[in-house]
Amino acid sequence: MSYDYDLFVIGGGSGGVRAGRVASQAGAKVGLAEEHRYGGTCVIRGCVPKKLMVYASQFSEHFEDAVGFGWTVGDQSFNWARFMAAKNAEIDRLEGIYAKNLKAAGVTLYDARAIVTGPHEVTLSSDQVITAKTILVATGGWPFVPDIPGxxxxxxxxxxxxxxxxxxxxxxxxxxxxxxxxxxxxxxxxxxxxxxxxxxxxxxxxxxxxxxxxxxxxxxxxxxxxxxxxxxxxxxxxxxxxxxxxxxxxxxxxxxxxxxGRVPNTKGLGLEDVGVELGRKGEVKVDAYSATSVPSIYAVGDVTDRVALTPVAIREGMAFVETVFKDNPTSPDHDLIPTAVFTQPEIGTVGMGEEEARESEEIEVYSAAFRPMMHILAGKDEKMLMKLIVSKATRKVLGCHIVGHGAGEMIQLAGVAVKMGATKEDFDRTVAVHPTAAEELVTMSTPTR
Missing domain, CATH: 3.50.50.60 (FAD/NAD(P)-binding domain)
Known part of the structure; x- marks a missing residue:
C-alpha cells in the first residue's frame, strides 16, 4: 500500500522534532503536526523560559552579595514587563530555529491539531486526512489541577x-x-x-x-x-x-x-479508538523500543510517562529512528540519568539516594555541608551540600548529590564518571581543582555513616 508519508509525527516538542528531523535526514518522507508552537513544553512553556526566569530572579541576591565584595550598589527594582518582553523575544527566536531546522531537513509541517483515526491514518483539525506507514505520538504532558472549589x-x-x-x-x-x-x-x-x-x-x-x-x-x-x-x-x-x-x-x-504534577497529553487523540493501550494516567504504554500495542504506532517523551525530561525525550526519539528507519533496534537507556533542579539553592543529582541505596545493599555515605568561599565575604550562612553514596561491596559510586551554586553544571560531568562505574577510589585518585566547591567531591575521605 502507498502512504502519504513514511512517518507522521504528532507533536512538535523535543522528542517529536528530533525524531522527525533525523528520520527525514535518513531518507524517510516525514510530516509533522503541531497545534500550538514548535519547541513544545521545554522551549515554549518549560525549561528554557523557566531558566531565564531563574537567572532574572537570582540578581536580587547578587546585588546583596556584591556589597560584601566592596561594590556600592544603588537602588534596585525589577521590571516584570521588560523581562517578559526579552524572554518572549528569545522564545520566538528559538521557535523559529526549530521550524527552520525541520524544514531544512525536508519535513513537511502542518500547523494543526492531529488525531489518530486509524493504524496508518491521522486527521487534522483542517479536516485533511493523511496516511503514514508509521505514526509517532509525541504530544508531551499537561499540568494537572485537582478538583477543588475555585x-x-x-x-x-x-x-x-x-x-x-x-x-x-x-x-x-x-x-x-x-x-x-x-x-x-x-x-x-x-x-x-x-x-x-x-x-x-x-x-x-x-x-x-x-x-x-x-x-x-x-x-x-x-x-x-x-x-x-x-x-x-x-x-x-x-x-x-x-x-x-x-x-x-x-x-x-x-x-x-x-x-x-503533569499528566500525559492523550485526551482526545483517538488512540484508544484505534487500539492503542493507555495506562491509568492516560499514558501511552510502550515496550522497550517505544512501540505501542498497535504495530504501526510508536510514542516517545512525556506522553509515555517514563522519564519526563527533555534530554530523555530526545534520546527516545533518536532510538526510535534507529529502530524503525535504520534497521538497528535500539532501546533508550533510562539508567543513571543526571538531573538538575533549579531550585534556589540548585540541585544536581545522579544515581541513587541514600534511602534507596540502603534498601538494595550495604553502603557508605560521604557527606559534607560547608559554606563556600563565595558566601563568606557576602556574609551569608548558606551552605553547600556534597554527598556520595558508595557500595561497600564494589566500591562503585551509586549516587552523587550536590546542592548549591553551579550544581547543575557539576553534575553533568560527575554523571559521566558515575555512568562509567567509577569507584570511590577513582574519585580519590583525582587531583582536586582548588579553590573550588567541586573539589569536595574528591577530598571527602571519611564516611559520615
Missing part, C-alpha cells in the same frame, strides 16, 4: 510565563521540582511567596538529606514553605484570591500557581 481561579506553569503583571503575593501549590523552582523564582523577583505541600517534605523521590537541606535554605531565603498543608478552596475577592487551607485558615494572594 480551581478556575488558579494558573499553572503554562500561564505563569504569560502573566502581564508581576503578582505581589502568590501561593505556589505543590512540592515537586516545578513548584519548588517557581517558589524560588517568584521569591527572588520580590513577590511575597507562600508554598503549600500536602505531605511531610518537598521534592519526594530525592535523597532525604538533599530535600531537608533545600527546604531549610528556601525558608532562609524568604519562602513561606508550609508542609502537611493543602488548599481546601479558592474564592474571588475584590482585591485578589482568598485561599482557605485544610486547617481552615485563610489568607489573600494575587495569584495561585498550581504545580501539582
Amino acid at each position: 480551581k478556575e481561579l488558579a494558573i499553572t506553569s503554562n500561564e505563569v510565563f504569560l502573566l502581564p503583571e508581576q503578582p505581589q503575593r502568590v501561593l505556589v501549590v505543590g512540592g515537586g521540582y516545578i513548584a519548588s523552582e517557581f517558589a524560588g523564582i517568584l521569591n527572588g523577583m520580590g513577590t511575597e511567596t507562600t508554598q503549600f505541600y500536602r505531605s511531610e517534605q518537598i521534592l519526594r523521590g530525592f535523597d532525604n538529606e538533599v530535600r531537608d537541606h533545600v527546604a531549610e535554605e528556601m525558608r532562609n531565603k524568604g519562602v513561606d514553605l508550609r508542609v502537611n498543608t493543602d488548599v481546601a478552596s479558592l474564592s474571588k475577592t475584590d482585591t485578589g484570591i482568598l485561599v482557605t487551607d485544610t486547617a481552615g485558615d485563610t489568607f489573600e494572594v494575587d495569584q495561585v500557581l498550581y504545580a501539582t
Whole structure:
C-alpha cells in the first residue's frame, strides 16, 4: 500500500522534532503536526523560559552579595514587563530555529491539531486526512489541577510565563521540582511567596538529606514553605484570591500557581479508538523500543510517562529512528540519568539516594555541608551540600548529590564518571581543582555513616 508519508509525527516538542528531523535526514518522507508552537513544553512553556526566569530572579541576591565584595550598589527594582518582553523575544527566536531546522531537513509541517483515526491514518483539525506507514505520538504532558472549589481561579506553569503583571503575593501549590523552582523564582523577583505541600517534605523521590537541606535554605531565603498543608478552596475577592487551607485558615494572594504534577497529553487523540493501550494516567504504554500495542504506532517523551525530561525525550526519539528507519533496534537507556533542579539553592543529582541505596545493599555515605568561599565575604550562612553514596561491596559510586551554586553544571560531568562505574577510589585518585566547591567531591575521605 502507498502512504502519504513514511512517518507522521504528532507533536512538535523535543522528542517529536528530533525524531522527525533525523528520520527525514535518513531518507524517510516525514510530516509533522503541531497545534500550538514548535519547541513544545521545554522551549515554549518549560525549561528554557523557566531558566531565564531563574537567572532574572537570582540578581536580587547578587546585588546583596556584591556589597560584601566592596561594590556600592544603588537602588534596585525589577521590571516584570521588560523581562517578559526579552524572554518572549528569545522564545520566538528559538521557535523559529526549530521550524527552520525541520524544514531544512525536508519535513513537511502542518500547523494543526492531529488525531489518530486509524493504524496508518491521522486527521487534522483542517479536516485533511493523511496516511503514514508509521505514526509517532509525541504530544508531551499537561499540568494537572485537582478538583477543588475555585480551581478556575488558579494558573499553572503554562500561564505563569504569560502573566502581564508581576503578582505581589502568590501561593505556589505543590512540592515537586516545578513548584519548588517557581517558589524560588517568584521569591527572588520580590513577590511575597507562600508554598503549600500536602505531605511531610518537598521534592519526594530525592535523597532525604538533599530535600531537608533545600527546604531549610528556601525558608532562609524568604519562602513561606508550609508542609502537611493543602488548599481546601479558592474564592474571588475584590482585591485578589482568598485561599482557605485544610486547617481552615485563610489568607489573600494575587495569584495561585498550581504545580501539582503533569499528566500525559492523550485526551482526545483517538488512540484508544484505534487500539492503542493507555495506562491509568492516560499514558501511552510502550515496550522497550517505544512501540505501542498497535504495530504501526510508536510514542516517545512525556506522553509515555517514563522519564519526563527533555534530554530523555530526545534520546527516545533518536532510538526510535534507529529502530524503525535504520534497521538497528535500539532501546533508550533510562539508567543513571543526571538531573538538575533549579531550585534556589540548585540541585544536581545522579544515581541513587541514600534511602534507596540502603534498601538494595550495604553502603557508605560521604557527606559534607560547608559554606563556600563565595558566601563568606557576602556574609551569608548558606551552605553547600556534597554527598556520595558508595557500595561497600564494589566500591562503585551509586549516587552523587550536590546542592548549591553551579550544581547543575557539576553534575553533568560527575554523571559521566558515575555512568562509567567509577569507584570511590577513582574519585580519590583525582587531583582536586582548588579553590573550588567541586573539589569536595574528591577530598571527602571519611564516611559520615
